Amino acid sequence: MADKFDDATQKELANFVEAEQAQARLHSSIHMLTSMCWDKCVTGTPSTRFSRSEEGCLANCVDRFLDTSLFMVKKIEEQRAQHGQLS
Numbered sequence: 001m002a003d004k005f006d007d008a009t010q011k012e013l014a015n016f017v018e019a020e021q022a023q024a025r026l027h028s029s030i031h032m033l034t035s036m037c038w039d040k041c042v043t044g045t046p047s048t049r050f051s052r053s054e055e056g057c058l059a060n061c062v063d064r065f066l067d068t069s070l071f072m073v074k075k076i077e078e079q080r081a082q083h084g085q086l087s
Contacts, residue, residue: 037061
């Protein structure tokens with residue numbers, strides 16, 4: 001079906017699909033982060049406010065998740081750069 005479109009339309013469609021997939025990955029990561037940190041940090045019955053320990057735990061959980069994600073992205077980029085230099 002994509003063969004029926006000209007090159008510019010195919011490229012635009014590919015870019016759109018790529019952007020939608022990136023957005024889906026982001027939503028999936030946010031869902032995973034929310035679930036993981038909630039299970040780890042919220043120990044009591046939820047009310048209108050988190051306890052002080054829950055707030056601290058949630059903040060630390062999110063920070064560590066983001067730190068780990070950034071670390072992994074940097075490592076993957078380094079590996080790609082090394083493979084690019086070897087080719």
